[in-house]
Amino acid sequence: MGNSVLDGFVFAATRDAAIQKFYTSAAWIDGRAEEQLKHVSNWAGVQKIAAFPDLHPGKYGPVGCAVLADRIYPQLIGNDIGCGMALFQIDLPKRKIKLEKALRRMRMLGHDPSTDYSARLDETDARVLSFSKSLGTIGGGNHFCEVQTLATCEPDVGLDVGALYLLIHSGSRGYGTAVLADVPHDGFNGMHPDADATRAYLAGHDQAARWARLNRRIIAERAADALRTDVRLIADVPHNLLTRIGDGWLHRKGAAQADAGLVPLAGSRATPSYLLRPSHTEAALWSTAHGAQPFA
Numbered sequence: 700m701g702n703s704v705l706d707g708f709v710f711a712a713t714r715d716a717a718i719q720k721f722y723t724s725a726a727w728i729d730g731r732a733e734e735q736l737k738h739v740s741n742w743a744g745v746q747k748i749a750a751f752p753d754l755h756p757g758k759y760g761p762v763g764c765a766v767l768a769d770r771i772y773p774q775l776i777g778n779d780i781g782c783g784m785a786l787f788q789i790d791l792p793k794r795k796i797k798l799e800k801a802l803r804r805m806r807m808l809g810h811d812p813s814t815d816y817s818a819r820l821d822e823t824d825a826r827v828l829s830f831s832k833s834l835g836t837i838g839g840g841n842h843f844c845e846v847q848t849l850a851t852c853e854p855d856v857g858l859d860v861g862a863l864y865l866l867i868h869s870g871s872r873g874y875g876t877a878v879l880a881d882v883p884h885d886g887f888n889g890m891h892p893d894a895d896a897t898r899a900y901l902a903g904h905d906q907a908a909r910w911a912r913l914n915r916r917i918i919a920e921r922a923a924d925a926l927r928t929d930v931r932l933i934a935d936v937p938h939n940l941l942t943r944i945g946d947g948w949l950h951r952k953g954a955a956q957a958d959a960g961l962v963p964l965a966g967s968r969a970t971p972s973y974l975l976r977p978s979h980t981e982a983a984l985w986s987t988a989h990g991a992q993p994f995a
Contacts, residue, residue, distance in 0.1 A: 716740040716766075721983055722752040729754075735761040743889055744769040746947060751954060751988035759887070762953035765986035767944065770889040773900055775950040776941050778879045780904050781911030782842075782870025783937035784955065784963040784989065786974065787919045787930040789863040793848050796863060796926075801846065804925040808837060808844055808918065816917055823909035830910070833872040835917035841990075842869045844918055847972060856961070856974070858933070865930060866963055866972055867918050868990075870939065871911040878903035892948070904941055911937065934961040934974070938989035954986040965990040 718740055722728065732754045739760045740748055747767040754763035759774035766775055817831035837844055847864045858864075871878075881903065883896050890897040912935055923930040938955040941948060955962050957977035964987070966972040977987050 716745040716748055718748045718750060719982065720750045721988075722750070722754070726752050728752075729756055731756040732761040732763070736764065739764075739766060739775070742768070742772065747984060749954070749982075749984040749986055751983075751986070753953065753988045753990050755953075757952065760952065763988065764952060765954040765984040766950040766952070767947050767984055768889070768950065769947055770891060771897055771900070771941065771948050772887065772889055772950060773879055773882045773904075773941075774887050775952050776879075776904065776939050777952060778876040779870035779872075779911075779939050780875035780878055781908030781937050782868075782875075782939040783911065783915070783935060784965055785865075785867045785912075785915040785919065785935040786933040786961075786963045787865040787867070787923075788858070788933055789846070789865060789923065789926065790929040790931070791863050791926060792861050793863045794861070796846070801926055805844070805846075805922055807925055808921060811836060812917075812921060819913060819917065820910075823906070823913045830872065830874040830877070833874070834910075834914055835921050836872060836914070837867075837869050837918060838872055843867070844869075844922055846922075850971065852974075856976075858974075864933070865919050865922055866965060867915045867922075868965060869911070869915055869918060871907040872914065874910050875907040875939075878907050901941075908937060908940060934963055936962050944985070949984060949986075951986055953989050954984075955989040956985070957983065957987040958985040962987055964988060 718736060735756055736750055745766060745768045748764055750764045754761050812835040816834040844867045847866050849858055849860045852858045852860060882900055886896055919930045936955050938951055938953055940951045957980045962975040962977055964973045964975050
């Protein structure tokens with residue numbers, strides 16, 4: 700098949716990996732994303748790919764997919780390692796909130812926190828003090844902290860329709876960027892799991908993922924402080940993550956981890972968000988969409 704070239708890197712092509720698309724022909728998918736999907740399927744060691752309705756082009760490969768391979772491609776996880784969605788319940792009934800007042804108070808989330816959260820790093824085993832000033836910050840792009848209400852819920856989920864909720868989308872900020880930057884250039888051609896450089900990347904990856912989870916927690920706490928209330932975690936699900944699966948490595952890029960309970964799925968400003976309880980996840984590489992209409 701020759702070689703495939705993507706953003707300056709050359710990958711030895713083997714056979715096309717099996718691509719399973721979890722969207723119908725009615726879904727609008729950018730053609731460039733599907734071209735990238737095809738490129739990645741030709742990379743050495745790639746075995747299976749699951750693509751979801753929010754598939755769109757990325758820098759090194761498509762966003763909105765899960766890729767199973769026998770080696771590690773750090774660029775498939777990207778720089779925002781551990782980025783994910785976290786849902787919290789606010790200890791404040793929705794009948795009592797005053798939206799304009801709440802908005803004014805929550806604007807402080809757009810500024811760096813005045814509190815030093817470096818001591819909280821002990822909770823994560825991610826003690827990299829050079830990035831501690833970023834803890835509790837949302838970041839740019841499509842990251843957000845949003846107050847939501849619950850329209851309906853199955854009784855056994857145990858959520859209160861009369862309560863308020865925070866949905867937070869954020870990640871590892873500069874920490875994950877630094878981890879990716881430390882990968883040797885040839886590592887983008889696929890890293891052998893037993894190499895020293897791979898072990899260094901995996902250690903940094905795992906620390907960045909824990910850092911990102913703590914970051915979402917602190918954002919929620921900052922929002923709760925602004926609203927003069929408390930929060931309770933409902934679900935925290937990463938969608939940029941590398942996981943060992945049997946003898947292979949599962950790369951999730953914009954694909955939510957779907958094998959650990961409830962999964963928040965963010966809507967756009969014009970569509971609702973959902974809290975999913977995934978089933979039959981093996982066919983989808985134990986993953987699901989992280990932000991799309993689930994019935995597209």
